[in-house]
Structure formats: C-alpha cells, structure tokens
Amino acid sequence: MKTIFDHPQREGIGGLFPELDVPRIGAEGLIDRALLRSQEPRIPDLSEPTVVRHFTALSKLNYGVDDGFYPLGSCTMKHNPKVNETLARLPGLAGLHPLADPDLAQGTLAFLYELSDLLSRIAGMPGISLQPVAGAHGELTGLFLFRGYFEARGETERRRILLPDSAHGTNPASAAVAGFSVSEIQSNDAGMVDLDALDAELDETVAGIMLTVPNTLGIFEERIAEVTDRIHAAGGLCYFDGANLNAFIGRARPGDMGADVFHFNLHKTLSTPHGGGGPGAGPIAVSEPLVEFLPVPSIEQNGEAYALVWDRPNSIGSVHSFYGNVLVAVKAYAYLLQLGDEGLRAVSEDAVLNANYLQERLKKTYPLPYDRLCKHEFVLSGKGLAEGVCTLDIAKRLIDYGFHPPTVYFPLIVREALMIEPTETESRDGLDRFAEAMERIAAEAREAPELLLDAPHQAPVRRLDQTRAARDLVLTYPFDDREGGELA
Amino acid sequence: MGYPAEYRYTKDHEWIAVEGNRARIGITDHAQSELGDIVFVELPSVGSAVQAGGILATVESVKAVGDVLVPFDGTVLEVNDGLESAPETINQAPHDAGWIVVLEIADPAVVDGLLDAAGYESFLAEG
Numbered sequence: 001m002k003t004i005f006d007h008p009q010r011e012g013i014g015g016l017f018p019e020l021d022v023p024r025i026g027a028e029g030l031i032d033r034a035l036l037r038s039q040e041p042r043i044p045d046l047s048e049p050t051v052v053r054h055f056t057a058l059s060k061l062n063y064g065v066d067d068g069f070y071p072l073g074s075c076t077m078k079h080n081p082k083v084n085e086t087l088a089r090l091p092g093l094a095g096l097h098p099l100a101d102p103d104l105a106q107g108t109l110a111f112l113y114e115l116s117d118l119l120s121r122i123a124g125m126p127g128i129s130l131q132p133v134a135g136a137h138g139e140l141t142g143l144f145l146f147r148g149y150f151e152a153r154g155e156t157e158r159r160r161i162l163l164p165d166s167a168h169g170t171n172p173a174s175a176a177v178a179g180f181s182v183s184e185i186q187s188n189d190a191g192m193v194d195l196d197a198l199d200a201e202l203d204e205t206v207a208g209i210m211l212t213v214p215n216t217l218g219i220f221e222e223r224i225a226e227v228t229d230r231i232h233a234a235g236g237l238c239y240f241d242g243a244n245l246n247a248f249i250g251r252a253r254p255g256d257m258g259a260d261v262f263h264f265n266l267h268k269t270l271s272t273p274h275g276g277g278g279p280g281a282g283p284i285a286v287s288e289p290l291v292e293f294l295p296v297p298s299i300e301q302n303g304e305a306y307a308l309v310w311d312r313p314n315s316i317g318s319v320h321s322f323y324g325n326v327l328v329a330v331k332a333y334a335y336l337l338q339l340g341d342e343g344l345r346a347v348s349e350d351a352v353l354n355a356n357y358l359q360e361r362l363k364k365t366y367p368l369p370y371d372r373l374c375k376h377e378f379v380l381s382g383k384g385l386a387e388g389v390c391t392l393d394i395a396k397r398l399i400d401y402g403f404h405p406p407t408v409y410f411p412l413i414v415r416e417a418l419m420i421e422p423t424e425t426e427s428r429d430g431l432d433r434f435a436e437a438m439e440r441i442a443a444e445a446r447e448a449p450e451l452l453l454d455a456p457h458q459a460p461v462r463r464l465d466q467t468r469a470a471r472d473l474v475l476t477y478p479f480d481d482r483e484g485g486e487l488a
Numbered sequence: 489m490g491y492p493a494e495y496r497y498t499k500d501h502e503w504i505a506v507e508g509n510r511a512r513i514g515i516t517d518h519a520q521s522e523l524g525d526i527v528f529v530e531l532p533s534v535g536s537a538v539q540a541g542g543i544l545a546t547v548e549s550v551k552a553v554g555d556v557l558v559p560f561d562g563t564v565l566e567v568n569d570g571l572e573s574a575p576e577t578i579n580q581a582p583h584d585a586g587w588i589v590v591l592e593i594a595d596p597a598v599v600d601g602l603l604d605a606a607g608y609e610s611f612l613a614e615g
Contacts (some may be wrong), residue, residue: 198611342561392551408551409552410552413554415522466550467550468527470525470527470528470550471527471528471575471576
C-alpha cells in the first residue's frame with residue numbers, strides 16, 4: 001500500500017497562487033536563524049485529483065460499523081444515528097467560537113446544562129463534569145478528585161487503589177498515572193469480586209476501588225452493595241467504569257449502588273462515533289462529597305441565563321481546554337432526547353438480549369468458561385478448538401467472512417479469550433449470520449486448519465507480523481534520502 | 489522442555505535458581521509459551537530493595553502484559569540488560585539465557601517454601 005509520499009508522479013503545485021503584490025521578505029529576516037529548518041519540507045508535489053484518489057482509495061480499505069457487524073467486546077461499536085451528525089453541524093453549534101463570550105453562547109450553554117442534568121439523572125448522582133474527552137480521561141479526572149478529597153481531609157496516606165482482575169485495562173493505567181499504586185483483587189469462580197480477598201486488602205492506605213460494571217466478563221457484580229459498603233466503611237471511595245452502561249441504562253443507577261465517580265462513554269453508550277470516527281467524550285458523574293472538587297469551569301443557571309463559573313476554590317482545575325468535546329455532546333444529547341426513558345430501557349434490554357442470544361448459540365461450539373446469564377457481552381475461549389489453532393487464527397479468519405473480529409486475549413482471566421459484544425443495534429438476522437460464520441470457522445479449524453492459520457485471505461493485507469512490528473518500532477516515516485540516511 | 493530439577497518454582501510461574509544467598513529468577517517455559525512472542529521487558533534498577541508480592545519486572549508480549557512477581561524480600565544485584573534489545577531470548581531460552589534478575593535473598597530460609605520441579609509440574613497438570 002502506498003503512502004502519499006510514495007507516489008512516483010511529481011505534478012507540481014496543486015494550487016495556483018496570485019502574483020505577489022507586496023514586498024518579498026525571506027523567513028531569515030523574521031525568525032531567528034536557529035529556529036529555521038535547513039531542509040525544504042517534504043510536501044508531496046501532487047495535484048488535487050491525485051490526492052483525492054489516494055485518500056478515497058485508502059477509505060475503501062477501511063471497515064467500520066457502517067460496513068458491517070463489529071463485535072469488539074467492551075467497545076460498544078453500535079450504530080451511530082445519522083440525524084445526530086446533522087444536528088452537530090447546525091451552524092449555530094458548529095460555528096460557535098470557543099472563546100465567544102458566554103452572553104453569545106447561551107444556546108450551547110443551555111444544552112450542555114440540560115445534558116448534564118440528564119446524565120445526572122441517569123447516574124443517580126448530583127455532580128457532573130462534561131470536560132473529560134475519553135473514558136480513560138474520565139478515570140484520570142475521577143482519580144484526581146479522589147486525591148483532592150483525601151488531601152482536603154489530610155488523609156494523604158491513602159495511596160492504594162484496589163482493582164478486580166476483571167476490570168478494564170485502562171483502570172490500573174489511570175491509577176498509576178494519577179500517582180496511586182494498584183493492588184489486584186482476584187475474582188471468585190463466578191467471575192465476581194471475592195469478598196474475602198477484598199477484606200484482606202482493606203486498611204487506612206486504601207484510597208478506593210475501581211469497578212467495571214458489569215465487568216469485562218459481561219457479568220454483573222451481584223454483591224455490589226456489599227463491595228461499596230465495605231470500601232466506604234474503610235474510609236475509601238468507589239470508582240465505577242461506565243464503559244458498559246448499555247447493559248443497564250435506564251434500569252439501575254450507579255449512584256444507588258454506592259458509586260462516588262462514574263464515567264460515561266458518550267462514544268459507546270450514547271451512540272456518538274467511536275474510534276477513528278470520534279473524537280470521544282467521557283463525562284463524569286460524582287457523589288455529593290466530591291462535587292466541590294469538580295473541574296472548572298462549571299455551567300450554572302441564574303434565572304434565564306447560563307454562566308461559566310470559575311470561582312470554585314476546591315476545584316482540581318481544568319482537565320481540558322474550553323468545555324470538552326462540545327459537538328460530541330450535541331450528538332449524545334440528541335440521542336437521549338430521541339430515546340427518552342422508554343427508549344433507554346429498550347437499549348439495555350436489547351443489548352442484554354442480543355448478547356445472551358449469541359452466547360447460548362455459540363457456547364455449543366466454543367468453550368464458555370463463565371457459563372451464566374450475561375449482560376451486554378460474553379467471553380468465549382478459543383482454547384482446545386483444534387490442535388495448533390489459537391484465538392488469533394479464529395479472529396483473522398472472521399475477516400474473510402466479512403466481520404470485524406471481537407476483542408481477543410482480554411480479559412486475561414480467560415485463556416485465549418474471545419470477548420464478544422453484539423450491541424443492541426444488531427438484528428437477529430445479523431447475529432445469526434455471525435454465529436454461522438463462527439460455527440463454520442470451528443469446523444474449518446478441525447478439517448482444514450490452514451484456512452485459519454493463513455487467514456486473512458480476502459483482506460487488503462494478509463497476516464501482519466505483529467511481533468516484528470512491536471519489536472522493531474518504526475515511528476517516523478523512513479525517507480530514504482534523509483540527511484545521514486540513518487532511517488533509510 | 490523440561491523443568492530443571494535444581495530450580496525452585498512459584499505458582500505465579502517464576503523459576504528461581506538459588507546459589508547461596510543469590511537467587512537468579514526468570515519465567516518458566518509454560519509462562520513464556522502462554523504469553524507468546526515477547527516484545528518488551530521492563531527491568532528493575534540494580535540496588536533496589538524489593539518486597540515479596542511486589543512487581544519485579546514486566547514482560548509484554550503481542551497478546552498480553554504480565555508481571556514477574558517478587559518471590560521473597562531481597563535486593564536486586566543484577567539485571568539481564570540483554571533482554572532490552574533481545575526480549576525474544578525469554579521465548580528461546582526461558583530457563584537459562586532468558587533469566588531476568590538476580591536477587592540477594594534477605595532470608596534464605598524462605599526458599600524452602602517454594603515448589604520443586606515435580607511440585608510445579610503437578611501444579612501445571614492440575615491447572
């Protein structure tokens with residue numbers, strides 16, 4: 001596959017500039033010589049049609065939710081309603097300058113305020129910040145709130161975060177970045193937090209726990225109130241990772257379960273584009289004791305007017321420029337208004353129904369180590385399907401059948417894991433076609449394993465050497481005639 | 489691949505070769521095989537004191553990231569720097585050239601509590 005730099009043509013400048021009608025001054029006269037580059041920038045000399053064709057060709061190699069089924073466990077790759085895009089492009093929203101005076105931004109502030117109110121009602125928690133722009137950013141912000149809370153109480157020895165081994169992988173990373181150490185809590189045989197293991201860790205160095213609800217096995221913690229009660233009794237706080245909210249939205253509220261911080265992934269649960277179609281947004285909801293520490297500015301309503309309030313002395317400060325990804329918030333707000341209470345309950349019902357439908361069918365063909373009613377996703381194992389065939393081979397073979405592979409090798413507590421999340425927007429017919437492909441792949445694994453071992457056969461690229469890619473990192477484009485040539 | 493009879497083992501899949509109060513530590517053949525192609529190893533600094541149950545080193549493969557746990561309290565005497573440029577050594581020779589660190593053992597008696605090769609192999613067979 002060619003990059004834009006690899007085109008053999010040299011077509012000259014792709015645009016025509018008018019004749020210069022002011023005196024010409026070289027950059028040397030304006031900028032310190034030490035700051036000037038010595039080489040011409042490497043701009044491909046291509047015409048507009050060549051550039052358009054190049055990127056159009058690349059776009060055809062892409063695969064997204066608009067192409068087909070995308071059961072990437074934990075990522076909730078569901079349909080992104082197109083009306084949301086139309087609304088986010090309304091000139092009054094899209095054209096607003098981020099530095100506009102709040103007097104000129106009342107419409108945007110009003111909808112952000114109303115979205116905050118809706119999120120607060122969904123979470124059952126009083127405080128909201130829309131600033132974080134990703135789930136992991138919400139985690140980091142939440143952990144900064146933990147720190148603010150404990151520092152205000154003088155409990156600076158609380159530096160330890162407890163993490164079940166079924167939590168999202170970003171949780172321990174966020175805890176470490178926020179300056180906490182991590183202690184892992186093992187799951188019991190049912191895939192839930194082991195309360196005895198939890199008790200053994202509780203002491204005055206514990207800042208809190210991070211729970212993924214439902215967890216990465218797609219299993220809801222049945223004793224969640226006991227977990228949060230024990231943490232609170234030990235003086236700690238409870239973080240809930242909300243990436244899997246589509247499993248219970250409209251039916252249960254994290255605030256009622258004892259959450260102190262809960263993050264929403266607007267780009268998962270609330271239907272805004274995820275991945276390359278992003279950007280994302282990871283607003284947080286917080287319990288009463290943490291409200292005073294929320295990022296500035298907050299949006300407040302005074303009579304008919306809305307204001308950005310910066311004067312909040314205990315705030316942890318800002319965690320993003322301006323007010324997060326506002327146009328992503330437009331799409332999430334539109335989604336919530338379209339669905340309403342009844343629609344949101346249908347979201348969680350369909351997410352759980354679809355996952356259980358697929359789980360019941362596929363467990364006849366693939367091992368299901370935690371075999372119980374699941375929520376929005378489930379984890380199969382590719383282990384023991386056939387001699388010499390592993391989960392990676394199954395995943396690559398799915399590409400030949402026209403499906404995006406599920407999340408693989410996560411969670412770590414299932415060997416050769418295949419983590420499947422169908423999402424609520426797939427039809428029964430779509431689920432059946434995926435299940436048939438999985439069943440045919442299992443048969444191929446036994447009868448013609450080379451079909452799996454050499455897969456994918458139908459994709460733009462064949463099996464990539466991911467080991468070499470990880471060991472020999474090439475992080476810059478290797479121009480072959482670069483000075484010194486060391487990157488050639 | 490066999491498990492050397494003179495080594496000790498943990499249920500977290502580390503092997504330990506004890507020489508006096510020095511313990512050479514690596515991950516077992518089973519562990520490297522489960523991880524798959526190893527692409528990165530994060531080593532502790534020489535001279536650092538480590539506590540049982542803490543993280544001694546981190547091993548990253550194309551599939552997963554695994555922690556090498558500290559089997560007993562001690563001080564890091566040596567690290568296998570070669571793993572930084574050639575992490576695949578752990579896949580190729582997990583029980584010798586792929587060693588990860590040498591610890592000075594704080595209390596040599598703790599070694600008696602570790603599994604022997606037969607014990608580790610029967611632990612694997614149960615799992």
